[in-house]
Amino acid sequence: MKKILLFISLIIIISACSSLPFLNGGEKGPFIPNESNQFPFEALASSAYGGTLGQNTDDQSPYAATGAPDVNSCIESKKAWTPREQNHGEQWIELTYWDKVYVSKIKVYETFNPGTITKIELKNGSDYFTMWKGSYDIKRACPYTFETSYEYMDNLNITWSHTPFMTDTVRVTIDTDLVKGWNEIDSVELFGYEEKWHFFNETLYIG
Numbered sequence: 645m646k647k648i649l650l651f652i653s654l655i656i657i658i659s660a661c662s663s664l665p666f667l668n669g670g671e672k673g674p675f676i677p678n679e680s681n682q683f684p685f686e687a688l689a690s691s692a693y694g695g696t697l698g699q700n701t702d703d704q705s706p707y708a709a710t711g712a713p714d715v716n717s718c719i720e721s722k723k724a725w726t727p728r729e730q731n732h733g734e735q736w737i738e739l740t741y742w743d744k745v746y747v748s749k750i751k752v753y754e755t756f757n758p759g760t761i762t763k764i765e766l767k768n769g770s771d772y773f774t775m776w777k778g779s780y781d782i783k784r785a786c787p788y789t790f791e792t793s794y795e796y797m798d799n800l801n802i803t804w805s806h807t808p809f810m811t812d813t814v815r816v817t818i819d820t821d822l823v824k825g826w827n828e829i830d831s832v833e834l835f836g837y838e839e840k841w842h843f844f845n846e847t848l849y850i851g
């Protein structure tokens with residue numbers, strides 16, 4: 645019986661400790677949670693040049709943007725999502741990932757006629773949160789990896805490096821009129837954390 649009580653006490657102590665903030669600069673800290681990265685397993689798009697019936701990753705359908713990047717050069721490829729028409733206004737692709745995370749960063753692998761992304765949104769319940777909106781200079785690079793990180797300073801001057809909500813769905817909008825020709829996206833990588841964290845007065849708080 646005593647052993648059981650001791651065991652229960654230990655569990656209580658351990659769980660209490662794990663909810664306390666870790667001190668920055670401590671012997672074993674700080675323990676910022678690991679940033680994970682994921683590639684999508686499911687995709688939908690406003691239109692596609694390739695087959696829309698199957699779930700193939702090599703037919704220019706939205707599914708061609710699932711999984712890890714597999715084009716990696718500046719070529720027209722069946723392994724990248726391609727909107728149905730060239731130079732035909734705004735198009736979007738929505739990607740779903742296995743695990744919900746507090747989002748820290750998005751990378752979009754543009755493999756043909758890059759430079760067309762106008763908006764990155766994260767699905768939050770039934771709403772879409774705009775993580776990034778604007779224009780950027782690809783400096784004539786192709787392929788081009790577009791990258792945007794989340795950073796927000798709240799009214800207590802705390803800087804957050806991840807979104808305040810978790811998501812597993814990302815929507816990328818492109819304007820196909822911005823860059824002539826077929827605009828292709830090979831994959832979209834999602835970075836984030838399973839736990840919230842922030843620094844306050846140089847102390848790391850988790851949760």
Ligand SMILES: [Ca+2]
Pocket residue numbers: 708709710712713714715723724725829830831
């Ligand atoms: Ca691909």
